[in-house]
Amino acid sequence: xxxxxxxxxxxxxxxxxxxxxxxxxxxxxxxxxxxxxxxxxxxxxxxxxxxxxxxxxxxxxxxxxxxxxxxxxxxxxxxxxxxxxxxxxxxxxxxxxxxxxxxxxxxxxxxxxxxxxxxxxxxxxxxxxxxxxxxxxxxxxxxxxxxxxxxxxxxxxxxxxxxxxxxxxxxxxxxxxxxxxxxxxxxxxxxx
Numbered sequence: 257x258x259x260x261x262x263x264x265x266x267x268x269x270x271x272x273x274x275x276x277x278x279x280x281x282x283x284x285x286x287x288x289x290x291x292x293x294x295x296x297x298x299x300x301x302x303x304x305x306x307x308x309x310x311x312x313x314x315x316x317x318x319x320x321x322x323x324x325x326x327x328x329x330x331x332x333x334x335x336x337x338x339x340x341x342x343x344x345x346x347x348x349x350x351x352x353x354x355x356x357x358x359x360x361x362x363x364x365x366x367x368x369x370x371x372x373x374x375x376x377x378x379x380x381x382x383x384x385x386x387x388x389x390x391x392x393x394x395x396x397x398x399x400x401x402x403x404x405x406x407x408x409x410x411x412x413x414x415x416x417x418x419x420x421x422x423x424x425x426x427x428x429x430x431x432x433x434x435x436x437x438x439x440x441x442x443x444x445x446x447x448x
Contacts, residue, residue: 312366319359365419376406
């Protein structure tokens with residue numbers, strides 16, 4: 257090969273290296289932007305669950321405070337009280353105890369929904385760790401269909417409003433949406 261031919265091939269090879277480096281820089285900038293977005297979204301997802309947990313705790317405290325409004329005999333089956341108790345049920349569609357007990361069940365339903373979301377956040381977190389070489393990607397983490405199912409579940413919360421709340425006093429089943437309707441009726445709130 258002649259000296260000019262060698263020089264031309266060497267320059268072409270250097271140009272390929274230069275272009276590859278520029279491509280790498282562009283890809284790396286894009287990758288950093290995407291990774292930054294993912295990490296920020298992951299942090300936002302984790303932070304979004306905290307208010308949900310606080311609201312569930314708030315529901316539980318309200319239900320427990322309702323139970324404390326009951327006469328002592330209804331709170332503890334074998335308790336005795338010397339003074340007569342004047343107690344009148346405040347609700348039209350169910351007893352105070354019934355509403356409080358259903359509310360505790362509702363808390364469990366919402367906790368399950370939050371738990372599912374937290375599991376998805378963990379999968380995303382581990383997937384990001386796998387990109388950094390810290391661990392293997394969880395099964396299905398890179399499958400777009402699986403991720404679309406997770407996102408759909410977040411968006412639509414399937415089954416949440418149709419979650420069944422067992423009514424042990426009448427051996428019947430009540431849906432969460434029915435319970436919500438009853439709360440609206442008791443409170444005089446129009447359905448939106």
